[in-house]
Amino acid sequence: MKKQLLVLFFNIIIIFGSVGIITNLLPLMGNVTSAVSSFAAVNISPESISAQLQSKISDYIYEEEVNTTNTPIEKSEEVMNKAGSKDSNDGIDLTSTPKDVEKLMKNAEKSVSKKDALGKTSEEPYLGGGTVIEYNGIEIQSKIPAEVYKPDIGSLLKRDSDLIIRDKTKPAVLVYHSHTTEAYSLLDLGYYIKSDARSDNPSRNVVRVGDELVRALEAQGFNVIHDTEIHDRDYNSSYDESRKAVEAYLEEYPSIEVTIDLHRDDITYSNKTKVKPTAVIKGKKAARMMIISGCEYGLVKNFPDWEYNLRFDLQVQSKLNSMYGGLMRPILFSQRKYNMYETHNSFLLEIGTDANTLEEACYSARLFGDALGRLMNEKYVK
Numbered sequence: 001m002k003k004q005l006l007v008l009f010f011n012i013i014i015i016f017g018s019v020g021i022i023t024n025l026l027p028l029m030g031n032v033t034s035a036v037s038s039f040a041a042v043n044i045s046p047e048s049i050s051a052q053l054q055s056k057i058s059d060y061i062y063e064e065e066v067n068t069t070n071t072p073i074e075k076s077e078e079v080m081n082k083a084g085s086k087d088s089n090d091g092i093d094l095t096s097t098p099k100d101v102e103k104l105m106k107n108a109e110k111s112v113s114k115k116d117a118l119g120k121t122s123e124e125p126y127l128g129g130g131t132v133i134e135y136n137g138i139e140i141q142s143k144i145p146a147e148v149y150k151p152d153i154g155s156l157l158k159r160d161s162d163l164i165i166r167d168k169t170k171p172a173v174l175v176y177h178s179h180t181t182e183a184y185s186l187l188d189l190g191y192y193i194k195s196d197a198r199s200d201n202p203s204r205n206v207v208r209v210g211d212e213l214v215r216a217l218e219a220q221g222f223n224v225i226h227d228t229e230i231h232d233r234d235y236n237s238s239y240d241e242s243r244k245a246v247e248a249y250l251e252e253y254p255s256i257e258v259t260i261d262l263h264r265d266d267i268t269y270s271n272k273t274k275v276k277p278t279a280v281i282k283g284k285k286a287a288r289m290m291i292i293s294g295c296e297y298g299l300v301k302n303f304p305d306w307e308y309n310l311r312f313d314l315q316v317q318s319k320l321n322s323m324y325g326g327l328m329r330p331i332l333f334s335q336r337k338y339n340m341y342e343t344h345n346s347f348l349l350e351i352g353t354d355a356n357t358l359e360e361a362c363y364s365a366r367l368f369g370d371a372l373g374r375l376m377n378e379k380y381v382k
Contacts, residue, residue, distance in 0.1 A: 114189075
């Protein structure tokens with residue numbers, strides 16, 4: 001039967017003799033793909049979980065301040081219902097919910113109860129402090145005094161990034177998670193429960209979201225490394241621990257150009273309402289994302305090349321805006337270092353908050369990977 005079908009198919013090609021018709025016929029042959037994901041169960045002690053929930057500041061780490069009042073934000077942000085201007089990624093379905101996430105959602109529906117709610121969730125716009133600088137729809141939320149440094153977005157875009165991809169067979173991107181146990185809600189209920197905030201289960205936390213980012217980048221033809229090791233067993237040393245992993249990977253794979261520390265945010269008001277930044281892309285809810293770009297200022301020292309990262313961040317933001325308008329929050333620019341100094345194309349990416357659902361975060365990760373992959377292909381020197 002298979003032989004007969006092939007003969008018939010090639011006879012059709014000979015009869016029609018048209019590239020356009022052949023192109024339309026090829027999808028009819030079908031394309032069966034499969035993906036198998038396995039996650040190792042990791043144990044973590046209650047004492048470590050408690051430590052993870054503590055806030056911290058070191059000489060180079062500054063966690064985002066949370067606006068704990070319901071005061072108006074500096075600049076209104078529209079949650080846009082604008083579809084991306086590009087078609088779906090050639091290699092994966094960008095909009096469908098992954099089967100494993102769908103299963104988690106169905107199981108959660110059986111056990112969740114409103115009596116366990118700790119507070120409401122809100123999709124209202126949120127910005128926080130700082131001054132918003134805008135250029136052609138690209139926004140930077142700067143927390144650096146203008147007299148010290150005021151980003152000239154137009155000029156920085158013209159100078160372009162330092163990114164060049166020379167060999168797509170070698171690892172070009174490293175995705176990792178300094179706060180590995182940061183997790184998401186499973187259901188969009190209008191409220192949240194305590195168990196949603198942290199999880200050492202990689203099928204529930206930012207590791208699962210990172211899988212979707214990696215999948216989208218690989219579909220664009222790139223070799224990507226995903227570090228899934230838990231780095232926040234001791235929350236206060238999480239960046240020190242993740243830095244060791246980053247430097248080990250960079251030493252083993254010097255071809256890595258881009259490093260992405262994927263997190264999720266936490267925006268909680270004093271009345272216990274949690275904000276879940278949301279956009280609607282192609283008719284589907286997505287968690288809004290924020291790139292964090294740091295600089296050498298104040299207590300942040302030994303970060304002389306920080307502007308390379310900002311130039312790259314603006315290129316990425318511009319690409320996302322052109323493809324999936326409304327998905328990105330303004331780039332947060334402030335006195336931070338994290339592990340951004342490891343390459344000229346490093347950034348921290350916040351995908352939603354703990355009030356966003358895992359499905360929304362996974363969708364956003366695929367969209368981000370789609371756009372970043374296309375940008376990187378523009379930087380590929382054959």
